[in-house]
Amino acid sequence: MTAQEDYQSEIKFSLVIPTYQESQTISSLIASVTNCLDQVLFQQYEVIIIDDNSPDLTWEIAKKLQKCYPQLQVICRQGKRGLSTAVLDGWKVAKGDVLGVIDADLQHPPQVLKQLWQEIEKGADLAIATRYKKGGKVEHWSVTRQVLSKGAHWLGLIFIPDVISGVSDPMSGYFLVRRCCLEYSFLRPVGYKILLEVLGKGKIEKVAEVGYCFQARLRGKSKVSYQQSLDYLHHLFRLRLALFPTQKFFRFAIVGILGIGVDLGSFWLLQQFNFNLTSSAILSTEIAIIHNFFWNDRWTFHEITQTQKQLKQQLRRGLSFNIICGAGLVINGLIVGGLSEQFGVNQYLAKLSAILLVMLWNFYLNLKFSWQW
Numbered sequence: 001m002t003a004q005e006d007y008q009s010e011i012k013f014s015l016v017i018p019t020y021q022e023s024q025t026i027s028s029l030i031a032s033v034t035n036c037l038d039q040v041l042f043q044q045y046e047v048i049i050i051d052d053n054s055p056d057l058t059w060e061i062a063k064k065l066q067k068c069y070p071q072l073q074v075i076c077r078q079g080k081r082g083l084s085t086a087v088l089d090g091w092k093v094a095k096g097d098v099l100g101v102i103d104a105d106l107q108h109p110p111q112v113l114k115q116l117w118q119e120i121e122k123g124a125d126l127a128i129a130t131r132y133k134k135g136g137k138v139e140h141w142s143v144t145r146q147v148l149s150k151g152a153h154w155l156g157l158i159f160i161p162d163v164i165s166g167v168s169d170p171m172s173g174y175f176l177v178r179r180c181c182l183e184y185s186f187l188r189p190v191g192y193k194i195l196l197e198v199l200g201k202g203k204i205e206k207v208a209e210v211g212y213c214f215q216a217r218l219r220g221k222s223k224v225s226y227q228q229s230l231d232y233l234h235h236l237f238r239l240r241l242a243l244f245p246t247q248k249f250f251r252f253a254i255v256g257i258l259g260i261g262v263d264l265g266s267f268w269l270l271q272q273f274n275f276n277l278t279s280s281a282i283l284s285t286e287i288a289i290i291h292n293f294f295w296n297d298r299w300t301f302h303e304i305t306q307t308q309k310q311l312k313q314q315l316r317r318g319l320s321f322n323i324i325c326g327a328g329l330v331i332n333g334l335i336v337g338g339l340s341e342q343f344g345v346n347q348y349l350a351k352l353s354a355i356l357l358v359m360l361w362n363f364y365l366n367l368k369f370s371w372q373w
């Protein structure tokens with residue numbers, strides 16, 4: 001058995017290092033990374049460099065290092081194809097049950113790998129090195145970069161709060177994740193922020209965070225440009241769309257449309273029984289709300305309700321649905337009145353806008369509160 005095969009037979013952890021123009025740091029990074037990993041994983045790990053054909057020949061230097069480090073693999077892709085896809089390509093060839101990523105420019109201190117690994121051993125699915133928890137900080141960042149970073153975080157909180165609100169540094173490019181958590185997830189990152197995909201699409205139960213100091217870049221140049229900001233926006237939109245529960249939304253809309261029929265039908269029936277106009281209108285609306293709740297509970301959200309069948313739980317959902325839809329009716333009236341009376345918008349256009357907005361309101365709030373998705 002060659003030394004390389006010996007390594008490959010018992011790999012627990014695969015660390016991917018994306019590189020572009022990092023010839024000045026790659027040697028000391030590999031020395032430091034392997035030294036740290038040897039302490040916690042002995043020889044049961046591999047390091048995979050994914051270089052995008054760097055003009056400074058980073059990949060060639062890395063290939064020469066393979067003689068000293070049998071656990072090192074080097075892949076050189078043609079053309080500069082981006083940080084996130086480099087990480088994914090590395091994970092594709094990785095053999096470990098745990099996958100990791102670290103920058104090549106020494107801004108991510110390799111010593112932290114030991115703590116990250118220990119968190120995985122303690123049971124975490126995802127261990128993130130964070131700049132914003134105890135022990136974490138950023139060294140020498142320009143004010144512009146700090147503002148951009150904070151702005152990006154806030155944008156993320158607006159677009160994908162469900163994905164990132166639980167972690168302090170969702171933009172981190174330094175983390176470890178169990179392969180099984182990503183098994184059936186279709187990761188399609190754009191740009192730099194691969195962790196957003198992992199958080200959004202992975203089946204992650206337990207997250208651990210380890211504070212670290214994001215060091216100043218001493219060698220080489222950052223590849224960050226305005227393009228990354230555009231990529232980030234693109235990524236946020238794409239992730240939001242991908243995570244939107246489309247099937248549930250369509251079912252909810254179908255039930256809503258049937259509900260209009262139920263509303264009109266029962267209104268007509270109540271009129272036949274000589275109910276006055278106001279009570280017919282109120283009663284028929286309530287009948288439609290109950291009808292909609294029935295089908296949403298049994299059809300739209302059935303995989304959630306399967307495990308919550310107790311009468312008390314059903315009543316709680318029903319009450320919550322009623323309150324949210326009731327508030328929706330009030331909002332509907334306010335929008336129609338506001339748009340047509342205050343802004344002179346055509347009545348039917350105002351009504352159509354109100355229906356669409358209230359449908360989104362009803363869907364989103366019921367999703368979150370009634371069925372607690």
Ligand code: GDD
Binds near residue numbers: 021105107223
């Ligand atoms: N293969 C490949 N292709 N690697 C790339 C590319 C590319 O197109 N662009 C950048 N890299 C590599 C760099 O060589 C470096 O190892 C790493 O990706 C990060 O690139 P930097 O340009 O140094 O990024 P940064 O310092 O601004 O930000 C990094 O650190 C942040 C804090 O943890 C990124 O990793 C961010 O994602 C991270 O949030």
Ligand code: MN
Binds near residue numbers: 103105107217222
């Ligand atoms: Mn960097």
